[in-house]
Amino acid sequence: MPKDPTNVIVDSLTLRFVGKGEDGSDLHELRASHVAEVLQGLVGLASDFDKAGVFNDEGPANSEVLVRPAQEGSFLMEVVRVVQENWELAAAVGTGLGVPSLAQVIWWSTKSARAEVQNFDHLANGNVKVTWQDNSAEEIPVEAWDELQKRDRRRKKQLRQIMAPLSDSRVTSLDVASAPTAAEPDKELFVLSRPDYDAVKPDDDIDEKSDTVDIEAQMSAIDFDDSTRWRVKTKSGTRAATVEDKAFLARVAGGLAIRKGDIFKLKIRIDTTIKNGQKRTTWTVLRVEDHRRAAGDDD
Known part of the structure; x- marks a missing residue:
């Protein structure tokens, strides 16, 4: 049983911003304004998908995003998503098979922003098989698929905020890793770069x-x-x-x-x-x- 039943960690991910300083050394600092945008984007993205029921079959889980202190040796940001209500259910759902992580949500959102959908099919297991125009395919829970069809401009703004440090010429990429779970026993990593940042450029003043x-x-x-x-x-x-x-x-x-x-x-x-x-x-x-x-x- 958790020590604090009002605050249960159900998901975590790390964001590692890779680059070189002006002196050629490994990047170990970011602009504070960019870090603030990263956190605002993460909170907004997590909130939208939480309200859509993506993280909990019973509906919104009322989760909150927290940040842990960065580790020494690189600019590494660890983000955890916690549930403050219905903690027993949240703990079970957070470790259950098939429940998407926040890292997966970032991946699907970024993918949908830079690639058009070629085809999609609703499967018997309740997921949606999506084939992108680059011929890659993946299964997405229907709740997440439905949310990806909405609030396109706001989602781009959230992703733009999460990738804000990529506007700095010193930053070359963003490594996103999710912590191991029952659904993802092997910690997965994907890399976002400047083309991903450019793909979520807002179209209007919105x-x-x-x-x-x-x-x-x-x-x-x-x-x-x-x-x-x-x-x-x-x-x-x-x-x-x-x-x-x-x-x-x-x-x-x-x-x-x-x-x-x-x-x-x-x-x-x-x-x-x-x-x-x-x-x-x-x-x-x-x-x-x-x-x-x-x-x-x-x-």
Whole structure:
């Protein structure tokens, strides 16, 4: 049992920035602003894939990214992802077979940014087999595959931040290694270089953010055929929304009666994109947590 049940390490990786100083010696320092960007990018990337349920079959694991002190001898950054809630489940999931590591998420995200998809197939085991245009192929969990189809500009920004030191002429590459797990008994390493950094260059002046909130609402419009065309009514107004709660959608398809006055407690992700000064907000219902009939509605 962990010493601190509120803080369970479920994943770790190391980032090693390779290069030469002006005097020809091995690189042992980076610009502080670049290190700050690396950490911001890691936190954002991990948060998006956590909310998508990639790290936990039961949904978001509420994990947090921490940094350990660098080791002497090179500029080596060790990053750990910990779970602060449901630690017993997190510990089991973190060491279970098939659960992606943060390093794998970085690899898939970088790969999708620099290579187009040639073909993909949904497999019987629930994964997606992706064939890239360079004819390489790999299996990706469906939750990760779905997340890779979203927030393309924000993902590029996160990767750009993680690889920020590559903008320094002294830095030639970034080695990314994941710690051994039951799913990955052999510690894997891949290398990112300046072409990878160039591939995630932002196209426009875009700022993106995501917030998750709990809110009570009514379903003012229901689409049985298209989960992206629902509408929810809150105290602040009515908004179009995409419903991603598969269990709830199955209940609706099975005949769940929804009345106009029914109150739903929803967990909603609000994605806000500001492009060249223009603001766009989208709502996604991640989970329907409660459903009750409105007072006085006896029909």
